[in-house]
Amino acid sequence: MQLFYNQTISENSKEVTFDKEESRHIVKALRMKEGDTIKITNGKGSFFSAEIIAANPKACVVKILSEEVQHPLPYQLHLAVAPTKLNDRYEWFLEKATEIGISQITPIICDHSERKNIKPERYEKILQSAMKQSLKAYLPLLNEAVSFKDFINSTSSSQGLKCIAHCEESDKKSLKSVLYLNNKITILIGPEGDFSEEEIKMAETNGFIPVTLGKSRLRTETAAIVACHSVAFSNDI
Template sequence: MQLFFHENIQQSNFQLDPEESRHLIKVLRKQQGDKVNFTDGKGCLFECTIIDSNPKKTTIQIDKRLYTPDDDFYIHLAISPTKNSERMEWMVEKLTEIGVHEISFMESEFSERSKLKYDRLEKKIKAACKQSLKTRVPKLNPVIPMEDLVRDDKFNEYQRFIAYVDKENDRHLFQKLEKDRAYLILIGPEGDFSKQELQLAFDHLFLPCSLGKSRLRSETAALAAVHTIQMKNNLLDI
């Protein structure tokens, strides 16, 4: 199955922009009458037919609408962006494939970068949704100071974690997770969190957690955290 993306699908027919039309007709060689699947990124899957294979303005007809229910849990990952922007692009792509719901970039004491190319990150996320057949596009937030994120009352009902490297912080995230919750997990920069930032998180009831014995790059730690939460919620009898 191939999945295509189009925002704001509201009518029974819709048209693709020139870039998407050319990709569908010229590159993939789709023709009038071919069946295709689209998502709006908001949980809907549309089974469709191409009714006009114009490579500049392809017209699509919706045959059937299917709705994907929300997960029983919610993963919000917050990370300090690294100096290498390509690694951040790779990270959001893989987080989307694994199954993150929301990504925030946060500014911490040892942050290496404060500006990101959000248009490129959004493209990577949408491409990953199509690749992994996901009908929901994760929410992507701009850079926010860590202090503001930690102090935000909207996370009071979340199970909140801060992952960092310390030989005394040896209890794995998997052991601390409660199933079917909303989660917020903080991943620091390559220089990790400062002692003041750790204390701030503890003061706001964030739980310390480990992601294993190895020292991980920031983006690797992000993938490990999201995969762990997905595994905890999708395995039976845990």
């Protein structure tokens, strides 16, 4: 099934017009025409069946036929991950995390971060593409990049399980051993140089549990995917 994305659709929509990029894909690339039916998601939990009524490659118009609501994930996972030195590795993480199942992503700028600038428009496109490819009806929320300190301060009073995965030799629990504690989970993943000692102390002071993701030392993007999969697997996704 080919899935398309249009964030403007609601349960009351009768007709919807796609933007130029999606219209061109529908009409030019897939050669679809008036009368053909397509599946659309609004990224907010719904699938829509629609009929093309104007196969315009600049503004394709469809008529909504029906709506089907997809059940949300049984957990709320928020990964705060430092941008990687090589941008394509972070983009790979965004794609795979969306396919596996994630609620929110926040790029965090840490003491040892080598990359401090991100491309949110590019990241949004990757999330949308991965959502459509994996036939999901929920688009993960991509938050603005923030400093590690600001992120910790913003989550200091938040509810749920909070974890920080780091490589320092210290007393750490395995992530899988603490996942049963809550279905609302926030996990911090650091940059290539890991979190600084000050960052680890700050996180622990604000209720983050230090965890390990296994015996191997993992790259940032790999660690993020291991964490994402561990949460999904513990919920039988």
